[in-house]
Amino acid sequence: MKILALITEYNPFHNGHIYHIEKAKALTEPDVTIAIMSGNFTQRGEIAITDKFTRTKAALKHVDLVAELPLLNAVSSADDFARGGVHIADKLQATDLVFGSESGSIDSLINAADESAPLEDSPEFNHLLKQGYSYPRAISALADSTLLSSPNDTLGIAYINALKESDSLIRPGTIKRIGNNYSDASLSSTEFSSATSLRAALFQSDTEQARKFMPESLINQMMDSHLASNEDFYETLKTVILTRSTAELKNIYMMTEGLEHRLKDKILSADSYDAFLSAVKTKRYTWTRLSRLMIAILLNITNDVMKQHMLTDSVRILGMTKNGQQHLKSIGNVNIITNVNKKNRDLVSQEVTATEVYNTFTGGQKNDFNTPVIIVP
Structure with missing residues (x-):
């Protein structure tokens, strides 16, 4: 049985994400597809433009399960973000992990990962971190690889290193990113546009242009609620x-x-x-x-x-299809949390608190207690 994992933010969910999902499925031919998604705060240090429940519902039109990436991994550097995602992928018995990259070459990324991994233990690397360098910038400064200067390549290398670090049997794969650059603030003239540019367009109420790059139903839903920044x-x-x-x-x-x-x-x-x-x-x-x-x-x-943060046997599920639900039933030795209550709150306390904080700034009403796991056919 093949289980495809995708580590995501979907901030917001757009056509490029659909392209990534479909290409990853074509590459691996999975029986089940899982999105491991950041909650209401993201790795770029941004409050999510729309809440995790709305993003989950949009994603479930294309994947079978949406699991929440723990908060402390979701808002950390590339290596911690990757460790958290890989850990959940392993717990959900993923066989494949497919991510987007600028290079589109898994062999090149594996070679770059082999080069970068030993650098993490070097005095020079730790010195750069103490000076305030980010993980990617410190590695890039020490390694001789152009892949380490591109954000998605860098994150892909972090995934590969996390797989090795945890002795995971998950196979890494990659899909070449197309469209404008990850950090571009202007909408693309090509088929796909980055989440950054779409957020900028939505904040400027340029919905007509944004509709070219996002599901229509999601835009309509988002425009009826507060767009968070x-x-x-x-x-x-x-x-x-x-x-x-x-x-x-x-x-x-x-x-x-x-x-x-x-x-x-x-x-x-x-x-x-x-x-x-x-x-x-x-x-x-x-x-x-x-x-x-x-x-x-x-x-x-x-x-x-x-x-004190430890990766645990608990996995918070935000949404699932019937196919995803069947897969969850086959998993043992994992504490699957679908609905949060007083008994299991402590296992996801940081995610619960983050959602409550998110709601104070956005006026949102959906929280981990009043919003049951989303189940779609």
């Missing part, structure tokens, strides 16, 4: 930074080299999230890395919290 939580973030001591801020995950002092200094004069990050940003501290740090501050993710 990091600006929504800026005033709360400002209050937190101003009221916490520098010692408390220093203990936040990813806070390095006295950055807490820079945050306190710049927050006083910035009147928006974008203005604040623009003032803090340097060549060393990229926008994405700083945004992940802001999420950590907002959710009080400390170094101690990350040290």
Whole structure:
């Protein structure tokens, strides 16, 4: 039996994601397809434009299961993001993991992974991390591979390393990305457009153009609700930074080299999230890395919290088809959580809290208690 896993964010779900799913299915011919998806906060350090339940429902038109990536992996660097996704893929008995990449060559990515893995244990790598380098930037600075400078290639290499690290039997595969670049803010002139450009278009109410690149029903649903952005939580973030001591801020995950002092200094004069990050940003501290740090501050993710984080036997399922439901019934030795209640809340407490925080900024009403697992035919 073949079980295909895809590690995703779907922020928002769009035609490029459908292309990735269909090409991955053609490559592996699976009996079951699983999307392991970030919840309401993402690896780019952004609050999701629409809630995890809405994104799950859209994805279930194309996959059999949607599992939630644990919060602490979802908002972390590429290696931790990959570890969390691979762990859940293993728990759900995946046989194949297929991801998008700029290169489209799994052999090249495996070779690059072989080159980069030993660098993680080097003093030079740890020194760069302490200086504030992101994981990809530190590896790229030390390795002789052009693949390490492209975001999806870099994440693909992280998946391959995570598979090796956990001695997983899952086979990695890749689909070449097409359309505009991952970080492009303008909509593509080709068939597919990036999630970044689609978010920008939706925030500007350019729905007519966005409709070319997204499912019609999802756009209609999204436009009837609040579209979330990091600006929504800026005033709360400002209050937190101003009221916490520098010692408390220093203990936040990813806070390095006295950055807490820079945050306190710049927050006083910035009147928006974008203005604040623009003032803090340097060549060393990229926008994405700083945004992940802001999420950590907002959710009080400390170094101690990350040290205590363990990948468990619990898997939170957000949605499933009848086919996915049958697959879940065949899995043993895994605590499958479909509906959250008082008894199992502690197993997904961070995800529950993140959703409650998300709702305070967006006015959303769906939470992990009042929204049962989504089941579609």
